[in-house]
Amino acid sequence: MDIKGLIRKALEAQQKAYVPYSKFHVGAALLTEDDEIFTGCNIEIASYSATLCAERTAIFKAISEGHKNIKAIVVVGDTDFTYPCGICRQVIREFGNNAKIIIAKSEDDYREYTLEELLPHSFGPEDLEEAKNRSENNV
Numbered sequence: 156m157d158i159k160g161l162i163r164k165a166l167e168a169q170q171k172a173y174v175p176y177s178k179f180h181v182g183a184a185l186l187t188e189d190d191e192i193f194t195g196c197n198i199e200i201a202s203y204s205a206t207l208c209a210e211r212t213a214i215f216k217a218i219s220e221g222h223k224n225i226k227a228i229v230v231v232g233d234t235d236f237t238y239p240c241g242i243c244r245q246v247i248r249e250f251g252n253n254a255k256i257i258i259a260k261s262e263d264d265y266r267e268y269t270l271e272e273l274l275p276h277s278f279g280p281e282d283l284e285e286a287k288n289r290s291e292n293n294v
């Protein structure tokens with residue numbers, strides 16, 4: 156599926172947002188390395204901190220179905236360009252470090268970023284691996 160198709164899927168998912176508190180609707184759609192599509196919306200909970208963003212809804216759906224590598228993710232929201240929050244950026248770091256991150260206003264109006272642009276100098280799985288290797292080699 157192309158970027159426009161993925162944006163359409165994100166816009167459809169946005170319709171499903173459960174947002175009784177903020178009334179701010181977000182939708183996400185992602186493409187996995189093996190070309191599966193997963194979508195998500197934000198889901199708010201009366202105890203606010205339990206709220207889940209659209210991006211993480213889509214990513215956790217993909218992971219829980221066995222698709223761990225994301226090659227593109229689209230985000231749409233109620234502002235012209237709605238950017239992923241910090242927590243979602245860190246989750247994208249885990250499962251889509253090289254993914255195209257597409258922030259869309261419409262099918263024809265979108266911006267494309269790398270994770271490095273949105274989360275520079277990030278902490279990730281490789282840091283833990285490096286620390287483990289260091290302790291094993293006593294350096």
Ligand SMILES: O=c1ccn([C@H]2C[C@H](O)[C@@H](CO)O2)c(=O)[nH]1
Binds near residue numbers: 174197199208238
């Ligand atoms: O990138 C974002 C930013 C915000 N939200 C949600 C969380 C909450 O439900 C609402 C307002 O913060 O928007 C997302 O889903 N994704």
Ligand SMILES: [Zn+2]
Binds near residue numbers: 208
């Ligand atoms: Zn988020």
